[in-house]
Structures are given as C-alpha cells and as structure tokens.
Amino acid sequence: MSVLVYIENWNGKFKKSTCELVSYGKRLANGLGGSLTLLSIGRVAEDELKNLGAYGAGKILSAETDAPLDDKAYASLIASAAQNSGATLVVMAHNVTGKALAPRVAVRLNAGLVSAVNGLPVSYQPFVVNRKAFSGKSLMQAEITSDIKVITLSQNTAGIEPFAGNAAVETMDASAVTSGISVLSTEVQTGKILLSEADVVVSGGRGMRSADNWKPLEELAGVLGAATACSRPVSDEGWRPHHEHVGQTGKVVAPNLYFALGISGAIQHLAGISSSKVIVAVNKDPEAPIFSAADYGIVGDLQTVLPKMTEAFRKLKASS
Numbered sequence: 001m002s003v004l005v006y007i008e009n010w011n012g013k014f015k016k017s018t019c020e021l022v023s024y025g026k027r028l029a030n031g032l033g034g035s036l037t038l039l040s041i042g043r044v045a046e047d048e049l050k051n052l053g054a055y056g057a058g059k060i061l062s063a064e065t066d067a068p069l070d071d072k073a074y075a076s077l078i079a080s081a082a083q084n085s086g087a088t089l090v091v092m093a094h095n096v097t098g099k100a101l102a103p104r105v106a107v108r109l110n111a112g113l114v115s116a117v118n119g120l121p122v123s124y125q126p127f128v129v130n131r132k133a134f135s136g137k138s139l140m141q142a143e144i145t146s147d148i149k150v151i152t153l154s155q156n157t158a159g160i161e162p163f164a165g166n167a168a169v170e171t172m173d174a175s176a177v178t179s180g181i182s183v184l185s186t187e188v189q190t191g192k193i194l195l196s197e198a199d200v201v202v203s204g205g206r207g208m209r210s211a212d213n214w215k216p217l218e219e220l221a222g223v224l225g226a227a228t229a230c231s232r233p234v235s236d237e238g239w240r241p242h243h244e245h246v247g248q249t250g251k252v253v254a255p256n257l258y259f260a261l262g263i264s265g266a267i268q269h270l271a272g273i274s275s276s277k278v279i280v281a282v283n284k285d286p287e288a289p290i291f292s293a294a295d296y297g298i299v300g301d302l303q304t305v306l307p308k309m310t311e312a313f314r315k316l317k318a319s320s
C-alpha cells in the first residue's frame, strides 16, 4: 500500500509542519509496507525539495505551475498523482488548505476520509486512526474501510523523526491546472509575525482587564519574537482586533509555545490551541480550567507576574 503526501509551500518554502508531515508519511509507508511519494504544487526550488530527504522523502513529484491556489484544480492534480503512483493512502495537513482539498480529493478517488487525525494509526489492518472530536476535547477512533483512504493530520501530533535518505525529484505535468480564479491583487502583511505561522504565541484573556493593559503583553511578545493573540471576549470588547481571536470561532493555532495569560480555559478557547506543543498559563485562580490543559502554570496576578517574566526572558536572551 503506497502513500501520497501533498506538501504545501509558502512562497516556495516549506515549514517545520511540512517536515512533520513527510516524516509521518514515511512512518505510515513503513507501517503499511509500501512506498512514499510526495506531491508539491507550485514553484519550489529543487534544493528545497531535496532537503525533505532528511525526513524520509524518496520520490517527490513537482507539479510546477503559477496558477493560484484553486481547490478544484489542485484536488484534480492530487487525485491524478494518487492514481498514477498507485497510492491507496493520501495524506494532507489539517490546515486551511488541507481541510478544503481533502473532501474534493476523497470524492474524486471514491475514498473514505477522516480529518483531524491524531498521530500514527492505532492499527494498519484494519486501518484505524484516532481523530480529534468535540472541539479537540476528546479523541475518537475511526476505521476507514474503503480501498483508497484520505486523511488530514493535526499538526504537532506525530512529531518529527529524521530518516537518512536522498529525495529524487520528478516533474509532473501540471498543464491540466486550469484555474477558474484570477488574482486581481495581493496584499502581503509585513512587519508582523503571522498568528497562524508563529512558533510562539502570547495570548491574553479577560484577565488583562482592559485594552490599556496590553503593553506588557506586547513587550513579552517582542522579547520572544512571538505573535499576539486573545480570547473571544477580548476581541468582542474591542480590546484587540478580531483577527487575533483564537478558538472554536476564531483562529486555530499550533505553535511550539503558547502563553495563556488571564485566560480561564473555556472549551471553546481550548479548541483553538489544542495542537500547541507546550502551553504555559498564568492565572490568579488556582482552580482555573486552563491549568488542566497547561504544561506549566503560574498562579499569580498578571500585573506582577508578566513584567517579571518579560525581564527574565530578556536576561536569558541577552546571556545566550
């Protein structure tokens, strides 16, 4: 049973999450006793593609096109690559792109689809996976019984395992990509760390008390090179812009480090941060639910804890 992994690029570059996806694909292929093929769509330099050899990539199909990301066209390319490479398992990231493409690919391949998969399968035969359910509050097991299967992997749930190997890049004909979309203009956000891509996120809740108190949080974010975020009531109050709101009805983030400052830890907030690798919570209430989700917790008042944290990180950075 061979595996096809769709690898998304951002302006011709891959991210750490791509390495996790490739390494995951390799482990799946090993578990199934088959081979791994990667598919890249867009313009990516050969060296960037070959770097993925260190994570288990053997064969990489590079479909070079300048067409904009168009779900219909991309899904058709991924389905063709799966058919041509004989893949019976297609894997994508559980991000905005993967969530849009996976159902289209599954329909084209007449495949069963399970999204938001958590880590490696529970068993390969039958093919059973854990997936996040109830906004990430619990895990459910799902079996895919169709011959061809499609899954999307939740970020930071499989880890990265290095593999020794060289990747061979093959060009795939992308002339079939005829997009029904033409991009009229693009506005690139500059100077700020994008929340969805940030490695570190510093997030504030109603415990920050008011819009005027945000300076210390921004200072901590500045020292850490982090993106800033907030809970929903904070953006509803207008203390912070809506695009910073994280959770079930806001952005889903998956940083390596998430600071929850004055956030109670409601299930709707946790839904947006459950893929974070390490969660640090600061709250004055020792019974706050956020402490059950956090890896590290500080019980204390933000007004005293936050400046001390910033100072400590500043010193650490200066000495390293």
Ligand SMILES: Cc1cc2nc3c(=O)[nH]c(=O)nc-3n(C[C@H](O)[C@H](O)[C@H](O)COP(=O)(O)OP(=O)(O)OC[C@H]3O[C@@H](n4cnc5c(N)ncnc54)[C@H](O)[C@@H]3O)c2cc1C
Pocket (backbone or CB within 6 Å): 204, 205, 206, 207, 208, 230, 231, 232, 233, 234, 245, 246, 247, 248, 249, 250, 261, 262, 263, 264, 265, 266, 267, 268, 269, 272, 282, 283, 284, 285, 288, 300, 301, 302, 303
């Ligand atoms: C359908 C639906 C969808 C929702 N979607 C979202 C969503 O996407 N994202 C989201 O965030 N919420 C969402 N909510 C709201 C959610 O239920 C919670 O109300 C919200 O997350 C609480 O925000 P908070 O933790 O900032 O505020 P609170 O619950 O008020 O918590 C504030 C915390 O700060 C602590 N605190 C207060 N002062 C200090 C201090 N000086 N120092 C340290 N700690 C202090 C308190 O102990 C408390 O734990 C949704 C709700 C519904 C019904």
